[in-house]
Amino acid sequence: MKTITVPNILTFARILGVPLFAVAYVTDHTGIAAVIFIAAIITDVLDGVIARMKKSRTILGSILDPLADKILVNVALLLLASSKLVPYWVVTVILSKDAILILGWLLVYIMTSNTRVEPSIFGKLANFFESILVIVLLLTPFVNSAPEFMRLSIHGTTIATVVIAGFALIDYTWKGIKRLG
Numbered sequence: 001m002k003t004i005t006v007p008n009i010l011t012f013a014r015i016l017g018v019p020l021f022a023v024a025y026v027t028d029h030t031g032i033a034a035v036i037f038i039a040a041i042i043t044d045v046l047d048g049v050i051a052r053m054k055k056s057r058t059i060l061g062s063i064l065d066p067l068a069d070k071i072l073v074n075v076a077l078l079l080l081a082s083s084k085l086v087p088y089w090v091v092t093v094i095l096s097k098d099a100i101l102i103l104g105w106l107l108v109y110i111m112t113s114n115t116r117v118e119p120s121i122f123g124k125l126a127n128f129f130e131s132i133l134v135i136v137l138l139l140t141p142f143v144n145s146a147p148e149f150m151r152l153s154i155h156g157t158t159i160a161t162v163v164i165a166g167f168a169l170i171d172y173t174w175k176g177i178k179r180l181g
Contacts, residue, residue, distance in 0.1 A: 005056040007047035034138040076134040097169045126168035129161040
């Protein structure tokens with residue numbers, strides 16, 4: 001099976017974009033960091049669409065794509081927490097969920113030799129909300145005089161993200177247990 005595909009190239013580009021995002025953010029180029037993050041999210045959508053349309057799904061892509069998402073979002077959330085834009089407990093919940101999912105995948109792989117990663121609706125929703133939360137938080141400094149409803153929507157997005165991340169963890173854990181028999 002061919003591993004050098006357009007979707008895999010887009011996934012590699014997303015991974016390579018993480019250090020660029022981090023440098024832009026820590027050097028106070030938040031606007032550039034936001035553009036890099038949004039571009040990375042667009043490549044995530046594109047690689048999925050292209051892989052389905054061209055039927056070019058690969059084992060490498062099925063492993064690297066969700067890993068690239070986790071690296072991008074988690075680095076962004078850690079940087080945002082270091083700037084006090086998101087509470088560390090939120091980052092801890094999301095990082096813990098991702099660490100448990102990766103360890104669970106490794107356990108399933110070791111016990112079954114099955115590398116297949118099957119995304120769930122909760123996993124996709126969690127990734128979507130985590131990405132939206134990062135974008136909203138990256139854009140917050142540009143709205144210094146944000147009205148109260150905007151601040152409340154950030155709080156609501158944060159809580160929704162944590163709740164959906166919890167559902168994703170439960171869903172994937174249940175599916176992992178069933179795969180192990």
